[in-house]
Amino acid sequence: xxxxxxxxxxxxxxxxxxxxxxxxxxxxxxxxxxxxxxxxxxxxxxxxxxxxxxxxxxxxxxxxxxxxxxxxxxxxxxxxxxxxxxxxxxxxxxxxxxxxxxxxxxxxxxxxxxxxxxxxxxxxxxxxxxxxxxxxxxxxxxxxxxxxxxxxxxxxxxxxxxxxxxxxxxxxxxxxxxxxxxxxxxxxxxxxxxxxxxxxxxxxxxxxxxxxxxxxxxxxxxxxxxxxxxxxxxxxxxxxxxxxxxxxxxxxxxxxxxxxxxxxxxxxxxxxxxxxxxxxxxxxxxxxxxxxxxxxxxxxxxxxxxxxxxxxxxxxxxxxxxxxxxxxxxxxxxxxxxxxxxxxxxxxxxxxxxxxxxxxxxxxxxxxxxxxxxxxxxxxxxxxxxxxxxxxxxxxxxxxxxxxxxxxxxxxxx
Ligand SMILES: [Zn+2]
Numbered sequence: 001x002x003x004x005x006x007x008x009x010x011x012x013x014x015x016x017x018x019x020x021x022x023x024x025x026x027x028x029x030x031x032x033x034x035x036x037x038x039x040x041x042x043x044x045x046x047x048x049x050x051x052x053x054x055x056x057x058x059x060x061x062x063x064x065x066x067x068x069x070x071x072x073x074x075x076x077x078x079x080x081x082x083x084x085x086x087x088x089x090x091x092x093x094x095x096x097x098x099x100x101x102x103x104x105x106x107x108x109x110x111x112x113x114x115x116x117x118x119x120x121x122x123x124x125x126x127x128x129x130x131x132x133x134x135x136x137x138x139x140x141x142x143x144x145x146x147x148x149x150x151x152x153x154x155x156x157x158x159x160x161x162x163x164x165x166x167x168x169x170x171x172x173x174x175x176x177x178x179x180x181x182x183x184x185x186x187x188x189x190x191x192x193x194x195x196x197x198x199x200x201x202x203x204x205x206x207x208x209x210x211x212x213x214x215x216x217x218x219x220x221x222x223x224x225x226x227x228x229x230x231x232x233x234x235x236x237x238x239x240x241x242x243x244x245x246x247x248x249x250x251x252x253x254x255x256x257x258x259x260x261x262x263x264x265x266x267x268x269x270x271x272x273x274x275x276x277x278x279x280x281x282x283x284x285x286x287x288x289x290x291x292x293x294x295x296x297x298x299x300x301x302x303x304x305x306x307x308x309x310x311x312x313x314x315x316x317x318x319x320x321x322x323x324x325x326x327x328x329x330x331x332x333x334x335x336x337x338x339x340x341x342x343x344x345x346x347x348x349x350x351x352x353x354x355x356x357x358x359x360x361x362x363x364x365x366x367x368x369x370x371x372x373x374x375x376x377x378x379x380x381x382x383x384x385x386x387x388x389x390x391x392x393x394x395x396x397x398x399x400x401x402x403x404x405x406x407x408x409x410x411x412x413x414x
Pocket of ligand 1: 083094095128192
Protein backbone atom coordinates (compact mmCIF):
# COMPACT_ATOMS: atom_id res chain seq x y z
CA UNK A 1 0.00 0.00 0.00
CA UNK A 2 1.24 3.50 -0.71
CA UNK A 3 0.00 6.75 0.81
CA UNK A 4 -0.61 10.01 -1.03
CA UNK A 5 -0.22 13.58 0.16
CA UNK A 6 -3.14 15.99 -0.28
CA UNK A 7 -1.69 17.71 -3.31
CA UNK A 8 -4.24 20.57 -3.46
CA UNK A 9 -3.58 21.50 0.15
CA UNK A 10 0.19 21.27 -0.39
CA UNK A 11 -0.07 23.51 -3.46
CA UNK A 12 -2.17 26.11 -1.70
CA UNK A 13 0.25 26.21 1.26
CA UNK A 14 3.15 26.46 -1.17
CA UNK A 15 1.56 29.41 -2.97
CA UNK A 16 0.74 31.19 0.30
CA UNK A 17 4.29 30.96 1.65
CA UNK A 18 5.72 31.99 -1.75
CA UNK A 19 3.85 35.32 -1.50
CA UNK A 20 5.53 36.28 1.78
CA UNK A 21 8.50 38.55 1.09
CA UNK A 22 7.89 38.65 -2.66
CA UNK A 23 8.85 42.02 -4.15
CA UNK A 24 8.04 43.86 -7.38
CA UNK A 25 11.03 42.30 -9.20
CA UNK A 26 9.49 38.86 -8.69
CA UNK A 27 12.15 37.77 -6.21
CA UNK A 28 11.60 36.69 -2.60
CA UNK A 29 13.56 38.55 0.12
CA UNK A 30 13.13 36.57 3.32
CA UNK A 31 16.61 36.95 4.76
CA UNK A 32 16.87 35.51 8.26
CA UNK A 33 14.94 37.50 10.87
CA UNK A 34 13.96 40.38 8.55
CA UNK A 35 10.37 41.63 8.70
CA UNK A 36 9.13 39.29 5.96
CA UNK A 37 10.86 36.27 7.38
CA UNK A 38 9.20 36.95 10.73
CA UNK A 39 5.84 36.97 8.95
CA UNK A 40 6.70 33.64 7.29
CA UNK A 41 7.56 32.20 10.71
CA UNK A 42 4.17 33.22 12.06
CA UNK A 43 2.48 31.78 9.00
CA UNK A 44 4.20 28.44 9.56
CA UNK A 45 3.33 28.37 13.25
CA UNK A 46 -0.30 29.15 12.41
CA UNK A 47 -0.36 26.21 10.00
CA UNK A 48 1.17 23.84 12.55
CA UNK A 49 -1.32 24.91 15.21
CA UNK A 50 -4.26 24.82 12.87
CA UNK A 51 -3.62 21.12 12.28
CA UNK A 52 -3.16 20.39 15.96
CA UNK A 53 0.59 19.81 15.91
CA UNK A 54 2.54 20.74 19.05
CA UNK A 55 4.46 23.89 18.14
CA UNK A 56 7.40 25.64 19.74
CA UNK A 57 10.44 27.80 19.01
CA UNK A 58 13.67 26.53 20.51
CA UNK A 59 16.43 28.77 21.91
CA UNK A 60 17.92 29.30 18.41
CA UNK A 61 14.43 30.24 17.16
CA UNK A 62 14.14 27.08 15.10
CA UNK A 63 10.44 26.39 14.59
CA UNK A 64 9.46 22.89 15.60
CA UNK A 65 6.15 21.14 14.95
CA UNK A 66 5.65 17.75 16.56
CA UNK A 67 3.23 14.88 16.08
CA UNK A 68 3.44 12.52 19.04
CA UNK A 69 1.18 10.10 20.83
CA UNK A 70 0.94 8.93 24.43
CA UNK A 71 2.72 5.75 23.39
CA UNK A 72 5.68 7.32 21.61
CA UNK A 73 6.24 10.69 23.26
CA UNK A 74 9.36 9.61 25.18
CA UNK A 75 11.09 7.95 22.22
CA UNK A 76 13.59 9.69 19.90
CA UNK A 77 12.02 11.63 17.03
CA UNK A 78 12.18 11.17 13.28
CA UNK A 79 12.79 14.70 12.02
CA UNK A 80 12.07 16.32 8.65
CA UNK A 81 13.75 19.67 8.26
CA UNK A 82 14.92 22.49 6.05
CA UNK A 83 14.63 26.30 6.19
CA UNK A 84 12.24 29.10 5.23
CA UNK A 85 14.78 31.94 5.08
CA UNK A 86 16.08 32.85 1.62
CA UNK A 87 18.94 34.60 -0.12
CA UNK A 88 18.05 38.06 -1.51
CA UNK A 89 16.04 37.85 -4.76
CA UNK A 90 15.29 34.15 -4.27
CA UNK A 91 12.82 31.71 -5.75
CA UNK A 92 10.03 29.90 -3.91
CA UNK A 93 11.60 26.46 -3.51
CA UNK A 94 15.00 26.50 -1.86
CA UNK A 95 14.38 25.49 1.75
CA UNK A 96 10.67 26.30 1.85
CA UNK A 97 9.88 23.17 -0.15
CA UNK A 98 11.45 20.85 2.42
CA UNK A 99 9.58 22.47 5.28
CA UNK A 100 6.26 22.42 3.39
CA UNK A 101 6.70 18.74 2.50
CA UNK A 102 7.47 17.96 6.15
CA UNK A 103 4.38 19.90 7.24
CA UNK A 104 2.19 18.08 4.71
CA UNK A 105 3.53 14.65 5.76
CA UNK A 106 2.76 15.29 9.43
CA UNK A 107 -0.71 16.63 8.64
CA UNK A 108 -1.46 13.60 6.44
CA UNK A 109 -0.48 11.08 9.10
CA UNK A 110 -2.29 12.91 11.88
CA UNK A 111 -5.42 13.38 9.79
CA UNK A 112 -5.55 9.69 8.92
CA UNK A 113 -4.86 8.67 12.50
CA UNK A 114 -1.70 6.83 11.53
CA UNK A 115 0.44 6.37 14.64
CA UNK A 116 4.11 5.62 14.22
CA UNK A 117 6.47 3.94 16.65
CA UNK A 118 8.63 7.10 16.87
CA UNK A 119 7.30 10.65 17.23
CA UNK A 120 7.65 12.96 14.20
CA UNK A 121 8.95 16.50 13.97
CA UNK A 122 9.12 19.08 11.22
CA UNK A 123 11.73 21.80 11.74
CA UNK A 124 12.40 25.12 10.01
CA UNK A 125 16.01 25.94 10.87
CA UNK A 126 17.07 29.57 11.43
CA UNK A 127 19.39 31.35 8.98
CA UNK A 128 20.43 28.49 6.73
CA UNK A 129 21.24 30.84 3.86
CA UNK A 130 23.80 32.83 5.79
CA UNK A 131 22.64 36.37 6.50
CA UNK A 132 24.77 35.86 9.63
CA UNK A 133 27.11 33.17 8.30
CA UNK A 134 24.83 30.25 7.59
CA UNK A 135 23.25 27.22 9.26
CA UNK A 136 22.86 29.02 12.57
CA UNK A 137 19.78 27.00 13.53
CA UNK A 138 20.99 23.55 12.53
CA UNK A 139 24.41 24.28 14.03
CA UNK A 140 22.71 25.08 17.35
CA UNK A 141 20.45 22.03 17.04
CA UNK A 142 23.45 19.74 16.47
CA UNK A 143 25.52 21.26 19.30
CA UNK A 144 28.03 22.82 16.89
CA UNK A 145 27.60 26.39 18.07
CA UNK A 146 29.98 28.22 20.40
CA UNK A 147 29.85 31.63 22.11
CA UNK A 148 32.38 33.07 19.66
CA UNK A 149 30.16 32.32 16.67
CA UNK A 150 27.21 33.97 18.42
CA UNK A 151 29.29 37.01 19.33
CA UNK A 152 31.00 37.48 15.98
CA UNK A 153 28.15 36.81 13.54
CA UNK A 154 27.41 40.02 11.65
CA UNK A 155 25.42 40.65 8.46
CA UNK A 156 26.61 42.71 5.46
CA UNK A 157 25.18 45.90 6.98
CA UNK A 158 27.07 45.44 10.23
CA UNK A 159 24.02 44.27 12.19
CA UNK A 160 24.98 41.75 14.87
CA UNK A 161 23.11 38.49 15.21
CA UNK A 162 23.13 38.97 18.99
CA UNK A 163 21.36 42.36 18.63
CA UNK A 164 18.71 40.83 16.41
CA UNK A 165 18.10 37.95 18.79
CA UNK A 166 17.81 40.36 21.72
CA UNK A 167 15.33 42.49 19.81
CA UNK A 168 13.25 39.33 19.36
CA UNK A 169 13.25 38.83 23.10
CA UNK A 170 15.78 36.02 23.37
CA UNK A 171 19.15 35.88 25.07
CA UNK A 172 21.61 35.14 22.22
CA UNK A 173 23.77 32.84 24.34
CA UNK A 174 20.73 30.74 25.20
CA UNK A 175 21.00 29.49 21.60
CA UNK A 176 23.63 27.10 22.92
CA UNK A 177 20.83 25.28 24.76
CA UNK A 178 18.98 24.53 21.52
CA UNK A 179 21.36 21.59 21.16
CA UNK A 180 19.55 18.25 21.15
CA UNK A 181 21.16 15.15 22.64
CA UNK A 182 21.77 12.19 20.32
CA UNK A 183 19.21 10.13 22.18
CA UNK A 184 16.48 12.65 21.19
CA UNK A 185 16.82 12.19 17.43
CA UNK A 186 16.23 8.85 15.75
CA UNK A 187 16.91 10.05 12.20
CA UNK A 188 16.74 13.11 9.97
CA UNK A 189 15.27 13.50 6.48
CA UNK A 190 15.42 16.51 4.17
CA UNK A 191 13.84 17.08 0.78
CA UNK A 192 15.47 19.83 -1.26
CA UNK A 193 15.73 21.03 -4.82
CA UNK A 194 18.84 19.71 -6.53
CA UNK A 195 20.15 23.20 -7.37
CA UNK A 196 22.03 21.66 -10.28
CA UNK A 197 21.06 20.44 -13.77
CA UNK A 198 21.57 16.67 -13.49
CA UNK A 199 18.03 15.41 -12.76
CA UNK A 200 16.48 17.86 -15.22
CA UNK A 201 18.87 16.95 -18.04
CA UNK A 202 18.45 13.20 -17.41
CA UNK A 203 14.69 13.56 -17.10
CA UNK A 204 14.45 11.94 -13.66
CA UNK A 205 11.88 12.77 -11.01
CA UNK A 206 13.95 12.27 -7.85
CA UNK A 207 17.51 11.97 -6.65
CA UNK A 208 18.48 9.94 -3.60
CA UNK A 209 21.51 11.60 -2.06
CA UNK A 210 24.52 9.40 -1.25
CA UNK A 211 26.91 12.00 0.17
CA UNK A 212 26.97 15.72 0.84
CA UNK A 213 30.07 17.44 -0.40
CA UNK A 214 32.68 18.94 1.88
CA UNK A 215 34.18 22.29 1.14
CA UNK A 216 37.26 24.33 1.87
CA UNK A 217 37.73 28.00 1.18
CA UNK A 218 41.07 29.72 0.88
CA UNK A 219 41.88 33.39 0.62
CA UNK A 220 45.11 33.57 -1.40
CA UNK A 221 47.52 36.44 -1.89
CA UNK A 222 50.23 36.65 -4.54
CA UNK A 223 52.56 39.62 -4.14
CA UNK A 224 54.97 40.77 -6.84
CA UNK A 225 55.93 44.34 -7.72
CA UNK A 226 53.75 47.07 -9.19
CA UNK A 227 55.56 48.89 -11.95
CA UNK A 228 55.19 50.99 -15.10
CA UNK A 229 53.35 49.12 -17.87
CA UNK A 230 55.47 50.79 -20.55
CA UNK A 231 58.98 50.85 -19.15
CA UNK A 232 59.10 47.44 -17.44
CA UNK A 233 60.28 44.80 -19.95
CA UNK A 234 58.19 41.65 -20.10
CA UNK A 235 60.96 39.48 -18.69
CA UNK A 236 61.66 41.80 -15.76
CA UNK A 237 58.20 41.80 -14.24
CA UNK A 238 56.82 40.36 -11.04
CA UNK A 239 53.27 40.33 -12.34
CA UNK A 240 50.84 39.01 -9.73
CA UNK A 241 47.99 38.63 -12.21
CA UNK A 242 50.08 36.33 -14.41
CA UNK A 243 50.54 34.12 -11.35
CA UNK A 244 46.78 33.90 -10.91
CA UNK A 245 46.31 33.19 -14.62
CA UNK A 246 48.86 30.35 -14.44
CA UNK A 247 47.05 28.86 -11.45
CA UNK A 248 43.65 29.12 -13.12
CA UNK A 249 45.04 27.07 -16.00
CA UNK A 250 46.31 24.42 -13.59
CA UNK A 251 42.82 23.74 -12.16
CA UNK A 252 41.70 21.17 -14.76
CA UNK A 253 45.00 19.29 -14.34
CA UNK A 254 44.71 19.33 -10.54
CA UNK A 255 41.21 17.85 -10.78
CA UNK A 256 42.31 15.25 -13.35
CA UNK A 257 45.28 14.12 -11.31
CA UNK A 258 44.08 14.53 -7.73
CA UNK A 259 40.31 14.83 -7.83
CA UNK A 260 37.29 12.71 -8.66
CA UNK A 261 33.97 13.05 -10.40
CA UNK A 262 32.53 15.16 -7.58
CA UNK A 263 35.53 17.53 -7.32
CA UNK A 264 34.98 21.23 -7.96
CA UNK A 265 37.41 24.13 -7.76
CA UNK A 266 36.24 27.70 -8.29
CA UNK A 267 37.95 31.08 -8.20
CA UNK A 268 34.99 33.35 -7.61
CA UNK A 269 36.44 36.55 -6.25
CA UNK A 270 39.51 38.44 -7.45
CA UNK A 271 40.97 41.80 -6.45
CA UNK A 272 43.91 43.20 -8.40
CA UNK A 273 46.18 45.97 -7.05
CA UNK A 274 46.82 48.77 -7.69
CA UNK A 275 44.16 48.14 -10.33
CA UNK A 276 45.16 50.68 -12.92
CA UNK A 277 45.33 49.93 -16.63
CA UNK A 278 48.88 51.19 -17.10
CA UNK A 279 50.48 49.52 -14.11
CA UNK A 280 51.81 45.96 -13.86
CA UNK A 281 49.71 44.50 -11.02
CA UNK A 282 51.83 44.03 -7.93
CA UNK A 283 49.31 42.10 -5.88
CA UNK A 284 46.34 39.85 -6.39
CA UNK A 285 43.97 38.57 -3.69
CA UNK A 286 41.63 35.78 -4.70
CA UNK A 287 39.35 33.10 -3.29
CA UNK A 288 39.45 29.35 -3.87
CA UNK A 289 36.31 27.32 -3.20
CA UNK A 290 37.00 23.58 -3.51
CA UNK A 291 34.64 20.68 -2.88
CA UNK A 292 34.51 16.92 -2.84
CA UNK A 293 32.53 14.17 -1.12
CA UNK A 294 35.68 12.47 0.22
CA UNK A 295 37.88 13.96 2.92
CA UNK A 296 40.86 12.13 1.45
CA UNK A 297 40.30 13.70 -1.96
CA UNK A 298 39.81 17.12 -0.35
CA UNK A 299 43.20 16.77 1.33
CA UNK A 300 44.79 15.78 -1.97
CA UNK A 301 43.25 18.81 -3.64
CA UNK A 302 44.65 21.01 -0.89
CA UNK A 303 48.15 19.57 -1.38
CA UNK A 304 47.94 19.97 -5.14
CA UNK A 305 46.74 23.59 -4.91
CA UNK A 306 49.51 24.44 -2.46
CA UNK A 307 52.19 22.82 -4.64
CA UNK A 308 50.94 24.48 -7.83
CA UNK A 309 50.79 27.89 -6.18
CA UNK A 310 54.28 27.62 -4.70
CA UNK A 311 55.76 26.48 -8.02
CA UNK A 312 54.09 29.36 -9.83
CA UNK A 313 55.18 31.84 -7.17
CA UNK A 314 58.77 30.67 -7.49
CA UNK A 315 58.72 30.85 -11.29
CA UNK A 316 57.14 34.32 -11.37
CA UNK A 317 59.10 35.67 -8.39
CA UNK A 318 56.01 36.27 -6.33
CA UNK A 319 55.38 35.84 -2.64
CA UNK A 320 52.54 33.47 -1.88
CA UNK A 321 50.36 33.31 1.22
CA UNK A 322 46.97 31.84 1.99
CA UNK A 323 44.55 31.42 4.88
CA UNK A 324 41.90 28.74 5.12
CA UNK A 325 38.72 30.67 5.88
CA UNK A 326 36.39 27.69 5.98
CA UNK A 327 36.49 23.90 6.20
CA UNK A 328 33.28 21.88 6.12
CA UNK A 329 33.66 18.11 6.28
CA UNK A 330 31.85 15.88 3.79
CA UNK A 331 29.05 13.73 5.13
CA UNK A 332 27.74 10.35 3.98
CA UNK A 333 24.01 9.66 4.02
CA UNK A 334 22.89 6.67 6.09
CA UNK A 335 22.84 3.45 4.05
CA UNK A 336 19.79 1.92 5.69
CA UNK A 337 17.82 5.13 5.12
CA UNK A 338 18.97 5.26 1.49
CA UNK A 339 17.69 1.71 1.12
CA UNK A 340 14.27 2.75 2.44
CA UNK A 341 14.23 5.56 -0.12
CA UNK A 342 15.20 3.24 -2.97
CA UNK A 343 12.54 0.67 -1.98
CA UNK A 344 9.84 3.32 -1.88
CA UNK A 345 11.00 4.89 -5.14
CA UNK A 346 10.60 1.46 -6.72
CA UNK A 347 7.19 0.92 -5.09
CA UNK A 348 6.04 4.27 -6.48
CA UNK A 349 7.56 3.41 -9.89
CA UNK A 350 9.76 6.53 -9.93
CA UNK A 351 12.73 7.26 -12.16
CA UNK A 352 15.44 7.93 -9.62
CA UNK A 353 19.17 8.32 -9.39
CA UNK A 354 21.60 7.97 -6.50
CA UNK A 355 23.77 11.06 -6.53
CA UNK A 356 26.00 13.29 -4.39
CA UNK A 357 24.97 16.75 -3.25
CA UNK A 358 27.31 19.52 -4.37
CA UNK A 359 25.62 22.09 -2.14
CA UNK A 360 25.68 22.27 1.64
CA UNK A 361 22.45 21.66 3.58
CA UNK A 362 21.18 21.68 7.18
CA UNK A 363 21.38 17.86 6.98
CA UNK A 364 25.16 18.20 7.07
CA UNK A 365 25.03 19.73 10.54
CA UNK A 366 22.37 17.34 11.82
CA UNK A 367 24.61 14.44 10.71
CA UNK A 368 26.73 15.19 13.80
CA UNK A 369 23.96 13.78 16.01
CA UNK A 370 21.78 11.52 13.83
CA UNK A 371 21.74 9.38 10.69
CA UNK A 372 20.55 11.48 7.75
CA UNK A 373 19.08 11.02 4.27
CA UNK A 374 18.09 13.46 1.54
CA UNK A 375 15.73 13.52 -1.42
CA UNK A 376 16.38 15.83 -4.38
CA UNK A 377 13.78 17.00 -6.87
CA UNK A 378 14.84 18.44 -10.26
CA UNK A 379 15.73 22.10 -10.68
CA UNK A 380 14.53 23.38 -14.06
CA UNK A 381 17.67 24.22 -16.07
CA UNK A 382 19.67 23.73 -12.89
CA UNK A 383 18.72 27.22 -11.68
CA UNK A 384 18.51 28.16 -7.98
CA UNK A 385 18.95 31.23 -5.76
CA UNK A 386 16.95 33.10 -8.39
CA UNK A 387 13.29 33.96 -9.03
CA UNK A 388 13.61 31.62 -12.04
CA UNK A 389 14.18 28.63 -9.77
CA UNK A 390 11.45 26.11 -10.58
CA UNK A 391 10.40 22.46 -10.34
CA UNK A 392 7.37 21.06 -12.19
CA UNK A 393 4.35 20.43 -9.97
CA UNK A 394 4.30 16.73 -10.80
CA UNK A 395 7.88 16.35 -9.59
CA UNK A 396 6.98 18.16 -6.36
CA UNK A 397 4.04 15.81 -5.92
CA UNK A 398 6.21 12.77 -6.57
CA UNK A 399 8.99 13.89 -4.23
CA UNK A 400 6.50 14.58 -1.43
CA UNK A 401 4.91 11.15 -1.84
CA UNK A 402 8.33 9.52 -1.69
CA UNK A 403 8.98 11.42 1.55
CA UNK A 404 5.64 10.43 3.07
CA UNK A 405 6.01 6.73 2.34
CA UNK A 406 9.65 6.59 3.40
CA UNK A 407 8.82 8.46 6.58
CA UNK A 408 6.38 5.73 7.59
CA UNK A 409 8.99 3.03 6.89
CA UNK A 410 11.58 4.80 9.01
CA UNK A 411 9.27 5.89 11.84
CA UNK A 412 7.59 2.46 11.66
CA UNK A 413 4.04 1.38 12.27
CA UNK A 414 4.18 -0.60 15.52
ZN1 LIG B 1 18.40 25.40 0.95
